[in-house]
Amino acid sequence: MNIETILELNMKVKKRSVPGVHPYDGPAGGWGALKATAIAVRTQMDTLEAPPTLLRTNQPDGFDCPGCAWPDKEHKSTFQFCENGAKAVTWEATSKRVTDEFLAANTVSALFEKNDFELEGYGRLTHPLTYDAVSDTLKPVSWEAAFARIGEILRSLSPDEVEFYTSGRASNEAAYLFQLLAREYGTNNFPDCSNMCHEPTSVGLPQSIGIGKGTVSLEDFDSAEMIISIGHNPGTNHPRMMGTLHELARKDVPIIVFNPLRERALERFADPQSVIEMATYSSTNIAS
Known part of the structure; x- marks a missing residue:
């Protein structure tokens, strides 16, 4: 029995029904x-607002996509x-x-039973929230009440006891103001989620x-003669990399993949910006 057969059998054993996930x-x-x-645009945004917003994504006069950090070599496409x-x-x-009526009708215990996608x-x-243990x-x-409560807690602690934790996805302007507040308060203890995520990297590498x-x-x-992909899933985590891998595969650059998860994008990928592939419903094999 070869390794491919073993992996296929293992996947069949572990296969389970996941809501919203269907064979493809x-x-x-x-x-x-x-x-x-x-579908995402139709269910989340106003139809008239969506196109100009998306067209500003990853553009020099727009904003960086919050999805991943794959860089731009050059802005050569309207759709980035x-x-x-x-x-x-x-x-x-x-x-x-999220309306006041929704919050009143759903207990925190019930919300804990929801998954992230549902929430x-x-x-x-749209408002600061406080937990009511009785209900x-x-x-x-109000914002005034929220700021007053935060100030009350900060005044009861010394600066060295407080951690100003924030999101690595915050804008530069928001991050600047947040760290300025922390420094004025008297501390430089403000790690963000990127710091926590990459600390193993900065220590181990x-x-x-x-x-x-x-x-x-x-x-x-551009000058690579071979790409070796070990245990990463670009089609899921940073799909814009697929454009680069697609380009290399079309140039017959070998792409060797080591991953027990057979991600479809590393098997076959159809570039949405390729007129030929879209018109002919064809695709390019990525893994060699």
């Missing part, structure tokens, strides 16, 4: 990606976003709102390769 035999990208993007990026933008710019589908919060619900409060970050640049792909 087509390539990654292509018309399937466009359909998924259209992928399916995941479009979904991330629509979820950020959604017209859905995000309810929309954006087990979240109740809206110097011990193995001598530097704590990536050692390649986007231009290195």
Whole structure:
């Protein structure tokens, strides 16, 4: 029994029904990606607002996509976003709102039973919230009341006892103001989620390769004679990389993949910006 047969049997054993996940035999990208993007836009955003918002994604006069950090070598296309990026933008710019009525009708215990996808589908919060233990619900409060409560807690602690934790996805302007507040308060203790995520990298990589970050640049792909992909899933985590891998595969650059998860994008990918592949419903084999 070869390794491929073993992996297929293992996948069949572990296969389980997941809500919203269905068998899909087509390539990654292509018309399937466009359909998924259209559904996300239709269900989350105003139809008139969506096109100009998406067209500003990853553009010099627009904003960086919140989906991933894949860089731009040059802005040569009007459409500088992928399916995941479009979904991330629509979820950020959604017209859905969590109402006071929703909060009153749903206990925190009930909300804990929801998955992340369901919770995000309810929309954006519009008020500061406080937990009411008697009713087990979240109740809206005014911004003044929220700031007063935060100030009360901060004044009761010394600066060294407080951690100003924030999101690595915050804008530069928001991050600047947040760290300015922390420094005025008297501390520089403000790690963000990127710091927490990459701390193993910054500690482990110097011990193995001598530097704590990536050692390649986007231009290195242009002269690469072989790509070795070990345990990463670009089609899921940073799909814009698929454009680069697609280009290399079309140039017959070998792409060797080591991954027990057979991600479809690393098998077959249809570039939504390829007129030929879209018109002929064809795709390109990525893994050699």
